[in-house]
Amino acid sequence: GAGVSQSPSNKVTEKGKDVELRCDPISGHTALYWYRQSLGQGLEFLIYFQGNSAPDKSGLPSDRFSAERTGGSVSTLTIQRTQQEDSAVYLCASSSRGTGANVLTFGAGSRLTVL
Amino acid sequence: DQQVKQNSPSLSVQEGRISILNCDYTNSMFDYFLWYKKYPAEGPTFLISISSIKDKNEDGRFTVFLNKSAKHLSLHIVPSQPGDSAVYFCAENSNSGYALNFGKGTSLLVTP
Numbered sequence: 425g426a427g428v429s430q431s432p433s434n435k436v437t438e439k440g441k442d443v444e445l446r447c448d449p450i451s452g453h454t455a456l457y458w459y460r461q462s463l464g465q466g467l468e469f470l471i472y473f474q475g476n477s478a479p480d481k482s483g484l485p486s487d488r489f490s491a492e493r494t495g496g497s498v499s500t501l502t503i504q505r506t507q508q509e510d511s512a513v514y515l516c517a518s519s520s521r522g523t524g525a526n527v528l529t530f531g532a533g534s535r536l537t538v539l
Numbered sequence: 540d541q542q543v544k545q546n547s548p549s550l551s552v553q554e555g556r557i558s559i560l561n562c563d564y565t566n567s568m569f570d571y572f573l574w575y576k577k578y579p580a581e582g583p584t585f586l587i588s589i590s591s592i593k594d595k596n597e598d599g600r601f602t603v604f605l606n607k608s609a610k611h612l613s614l615h616i617v618p619s620q621p622g623d624s625a626v627y628f629c630a631e632n633s634n635s636g637y638a639l640n641f642g643k644g645t646s647l648l649v650t651p
Binding site: 428455457459465466467469472474480483515517521524525526527528529530531532533 | 541545570571573580581582583584585588590628630632637638639640641642643644
């Protein structure tokens with residue numbers, strides 16, 4: 425696609441429920457990233473996929489968070505047993521590896537509210 | 540501990556004047572710094588970058604200055620326009636990883 429697509433744009437859930445957030449990156453981009461932005465905070469790195477390599481999961485805040493990337497394209501971020509502190513905007517980005525600065529192109533985000 | 544720090548959460552500037560957004564960093568091993576701009580309810584968009592071997596990069600109204608001895612960089616916007624009102628993030632692209640480390644952002648308001 426022309427840009428990074430994320431769905432849903434808004435999700436309200438009850439504490440303890442599981443949620444899935446989807447990201448469709450730019451076609452041809454080999455790298456995919458998940459970040460989140462909590463209220464008043466910066467962009468917190470969560471996880472990074474590059475081609476067929478093992479993902480860098482170093483930013484995942486707990487084992488309730490997981491992500492997968494199927495076929496090197498679409499990615500799903502899953503949060504199990506959601507907590508109120510999981511409320512944030514979850515941003516997906518993609519990039520193509522090359523020379524120069526690693527410019528990430530972001531989607532509009534999925535706003536998650538846990539009641 | 541945060542590797543990229545934006546110590547000013549907000550900045551207000553009059554239209555036509557210069558906006559200066561600052562960023563400090565701790566990790567000297569980087570390849571590039573990038574600036575992103577974010578409007579409400581939208582994802583961040585790339586603005587300008589600077590390589591570690593440069594001390595200045597200019598693109599239209601936007602100029603980024605890098606002071607490696609002080610571990611400091613700044614983004615200058617001249618002249619500022621009301622449409623520049625947004626949150627600006629600086630990000631570090633270190634050679635130890637490919638993900639970007641972002642600061643907490645500075646909210647810029649340009650008043651008419």
